[in-house]
Amino acid sequence: MASSSSSLISLSFLLVLVLLRLPFSASSDPDRSLIYHGGPLLTGNISLSILWYGRFGRTHKRVMRHFIKSLNINSNRNLEPPVSSWWEMVESYQEAAATDEAEKVPKIVVRVGGEANDKSYSIGKVVTNDFIPGFVKEATNIEKGTVVVIFTARDVTVQGLCMGKCADHGVTGGESNQVYIIVGNPEAECPGACAWPFHRADYGPQGVTLQPPSGKVGADSMLVSFAQALAAAVTNPYNNGFYDGPEAERVEASTACPGIFGSGALPGYTGKVRVDPKNGGAFNAHGVKGNKFLLPALWNPKTSSCWTTM
Secondary structure, three states: OHHHHHHHHHHHHHHHHHHHHHHHOOOOOOOOOOOOOOOOOOOEEEEEEEEOOOOOOHHHHHHHHHHHHEEEEEOOOOOOEEHHHHHHHHHHHHHOOOOOOOOOOOOOEEEEEEEEEEEOOOOOOOOOOHHHHHHHHHHOOOOOOOOEEEEEEOOOOOOOOOOOOOEEEOOOOOOOEEEEEEOOOOOOOOOOHHHHOOOOOOOOOOOOOOOOOOOHHHHHHHHHHHHHHHHHHHHHOOOEEEEEEEEOHHOOOOOOOOOOOOOEEOOOEOOOEEEEEOOOOEEEEEEEHHEOOOOOOOEEEOOOOOOOOO
């Protein structure tokens, strides 16, 4: 009898702890607010110049290309929510930065301007920040409005990634001041840090591990990281746009709501998502050609809270 009472008390205590955490994880930090620092955002037509560094399978490239095509297209209005609705939240930052309330917010049209492949690992399998300007030169079709996107293969180590962030963005400096994004494949080096919810997390509550919508853990975890980096690069391209906190701990539009993919999210639980009956893959957005994606939550500048497609 005493054992049963102790178990009941322990269970009640755990429930109280969970309930206490609900407001903070299911919605957002009440003290958080992304501040606009007055700098330019990326607007209008954005051309992505992609460099595939290392060896990639077809699925990885297909997932990234179809996601990019899906940003500005709602190919089947009967399938909700579309990827384009996620991108519209990114576009809304233009309105938040506008000085004229009556100013019409234009669409941000993203396309792939060119692709290059470096299957020979020309600079080796350890990439430091010093190599990024060289990567930018190696990318193709650099023109006004171009963002260079560097995808690195699973056997490449990238300085700064797998240590609190799974992708990064910045500018090269100098005369070109070229905006770039770099995304690593965490499948081999840090799946527990950068492949969740498709892989068991290294720390925190251990929730259900979800199946990736493409069937490839590396491809879909890279897609989550790429989506985060792209949203951050558009809303804070030169480190004087929308962000909060000091440089070492900077929080941006796509990193203000970590681990949230749907409404009702809790630590270790993604929130509401759907499951593809064909392959069991978890998703929260429909794309072109029947593709499905799991996209991260974004910070809504109008409501100052986390927003998801579902």
